[in-house]
Amino acid sequence: MALAPERPRIYEGSRIPSPVPTMLQVPPDLRGSEDLLQVNFGPNHPSTHGVLRLIVDLHGEDVVGLNAVIGYLHTGFEKNMEAKTWWKAITYPERIDYLSFQNNELVFVLAIEKLLGLEVPEKATWMRMCLAELNRIHSHLVWLGTAALELGSISMFWYCFRERDSILDLYEMVCGARMHTRYFQAGGLAEDIPRGFFPDAREFVDWMPKAVDDYEGLVDKNEIWLERTKGIGLLSADDAIALGQSGPVLRGSGVDWDLRKSEPYLAYDQVDFSVPVYENGDVWDRYKVHMDEMRESTRIIAQCLDRLEGMEGQPWIADDRKVVLPPREELQTSMESLIHHFKIVTEGYRVPEGEIYVAVESARGELGCYVVSDGGPRPWRVKFRAPSFVALEATATCMTDALVADLIAIVGSLDTVMGEVDR
Amino acid sequence: MSPQPFDSFKGFGVTFKQIFKKPITQQYPEYKRPVYPRFRGRHRLHVHENGLEKCVGCSLCAAACPADCIRVVAEENTPDNRVSAGERYARIYEINMSRCIFCGYCELACPFDAITLGNEYEISEYSRDDLIYTKDMLLAEPIKQVPVADRDLYDTPIPFYEDHS
Amino acid sequence: MAAADYLGWGSRGVAGYIGNAAGRDLNRPGSQGLERTPEPKPKRFAMSYHLLAIPGARRVRVQAWLDEDEPVPSVVPVWPTADWHEREAWDLMGIRFEGHPNLSRILMDDDWEGHPLRKDYPIGGEPVRFSGEE
């Protein structure tokens, strides 16, 4: 084990299993063999990120067959949202992907605003970007902690959760809740930014790169870590695109594709950041993408803070009485405001007829939200294109020539959140 | 572990140096970290200084609740039984805390600042029935108090928050 | 009409991915707000395919209109990623895909009856517990 073996070059051609692209079938010469052991990894297993069930055919330690079964966490979010008014439905998306909650909320709110044609104040846009990036770091930290834990590096988990906790503190300070915040509302933000946010966020921004150094110090040069990640779970660029991958998985496969750059939303075209892309499409590259993204996100947050500090006193939510709750102090004085307030709360605001697909780059990739409105106070149909759902489809393709231990590493590296997969 | 790179040993340094740092764990039941003022915890119902309840039983909170966990049954105030400042009052006001998602829409919806979400988060019970909070429980001062971080710094100064919670 | 044939992308080998394959129930008066769809709405379901060509960042939405029990050709042979999306549409909306290699339920149990996202499927749920005091 002196030197890590040369990484196998990324394969030629396509490896997507056929006819079913998401299922690895036992090769014909092994079918019915007594040497095969069929093992259920999950739905309850220490490293399946919740309730993923993998039916794995093992030949010794080799994985020869794989079938992913999902749906154990299906909670019918999309159906539920159809029964709620738009305003109330905002509380649902953040619970779909409970690690990337702020991005989920963002995409739904953006979809509503686009259907309404609502102008959002600049301050809200920048704060949204700031929180979305904080959220990306949060999600990556949880990923890094658990993925390292799955490979046996237990300390990483605690170091990651140290920073995660300070991010959640910031969320609690601004949004009132540590995870499911409902802070983004159609039209802007629910409340103004507290003054204390800026020094605390600055402190975090200063500290975060050092923390990333710590993580990298722990595993980056570690021979065992390199052995466990390099050349494992290969996914070529063509296959990644054919399988609809996005986010870190796609960028780890050498495709320079980030919605923040290619289809900028919010104010991403006004901040300076780079998109990390790695070529080899293995677990190591996905890990590196995550690490680099944490640094880049920190940079974006710093720029957001610079802008936001100059915006004190500006409005944080659009002044549209048909959609946005009127300011509280007006409720005591203005009858008109009170009527609007009653109407929005009880009946909800109406969103013009139409259908729209909005996509943002969540921590896991392209998070799309397809909304159909029939002009009523409730969404007619909401559908989320969940990046984890798509990432999980690539499991079988990545699993060529894998051992049991690699199976864990690969599923971990795809960074799936079961809540989002099953919705 | 392997003879080749000394870089492999960098990780040992990272773990070793943590021994001399202070643990970040907070000893929870003894030490309660102050929550930020915006923190949304256990609900409170409020009364005016003259003892009348602020809630007028308009059911806006129940309408706003995404989890449908609030039940309000209103009744008219009578001259000899005057409970609230408005025309009507809430005869029954219940929150099923096991369903509540603490989104705070109820306090946004309430036009009279009658319901707010306080700072208490220790609201576990052994039975689901105990989690159905009645009006008396919501009106009472919570038994467990949670410290709150600097209110001026971490909250927006709107009158609504300065008065209550 | 498979979306792939319609665009001629399958044969040209353009890489792209399906952002979304979502069924939609049109029992009620349809929608035509920002982006117009054919009028009048002739059929119950609309299948939307959101396609994206990664080099070039072009997005295309293709809609196919279906009646109940009317199948639609599967696009899995063209875009492997459609596998689970189509299974999901079948599971939750009851849209059948012809030529799908493994069209089975994905989120619901295998022996589930009905297709939960259809509008005629009741939302169900258990009543919220309160003290029962009148």
Add this chain to the structure above:
Amino acid sequence: MPALPAPGAGQVNEVWWISVIKALVIINLLMLTFAYMTWVERKVLARMQLRYGPNRAGPFGLLQPIADLVKLIRKESFFPASAVDILYIGAPVLSAFTALAVFSVIPFGPGWEVNGWTINGEVVNVPISLVLIFALSSLGIYGFIVGGWASDSKYALLGSMRTCAQMVSYEVSLTFAVLGVVIMGQSLSLVDIVHKQAETFWFFGPQFVGLLIFFIAGVAETNRPPFDLPEAETELVAGYHTEYSGMRFGLFQMGEYVNMITLSALAVTLFFGGWYGPYAPLGPLWFLLKLAVILFVFMWLRATLPRLRYDQLMRLGWKMLLPLATINAVVTAALVVAL
């Protein structure tokens, strides 16, 4: 310094009941060490991970091991319906027993004269104690293998398969790594080896390669991270003891920890001059101190390193450690003969 007994002398002149008392004391001490090992390990890991570790049961959590013991005893000893009874029950007993038995030949002190009675610094002194150690510890491995197989569970089976392969591979390297010390000490008796080190020098200098191999193979042999594949929690749930609970699980755990202590004690004896230190009457204390340092390294490894993969483990064992150990032994032999 007290006069050293001649090599090979003073072995049997101990009355039998002294041996029995000593055995009782050692076993109990060992159990206590095991119990507090778990406490220390949790504390050390916690501090490396920015936590406090157990601090609720008693001051500094010092009663934690006892609380754990009570919990384990009171827990249901789950028994899978399709398990093979005798083997399932016997396996943890076997592994715990052999682990304890091995310690009997480890010398922890120079030996004393009390009221004219001779007390040796070890429970039994056999001339081939090293062979005995390896024989017993190979026996103990059957506990892990059989236990996993007998519980009739797929995860446990995979775990015991891994144990099997891992133990066989690393036992060879472990034995070969010791050869160098044996050649230099010119004895298979641990007591003699310690005396030899006292007369000359501690062997960790000249046998540094041997020490490294011994340590790595030892970590693998005791199933400690980063070689904890047989019970890799995130892969095989709990490996060979997936189906075990209650005190049966406790016995497995004890076997593992006592093996670890034994191995560290062996390392101290073979490479770090056993009980010798600057002030001789403190013999056992020096021994304990050295032991503690080595055990700390075990924990440090656990806190830092990710787990190896199965094939990498095999590669490391057969392609790196074994050739190195062989070369080391041959070179040592040549040097000893030449000098």
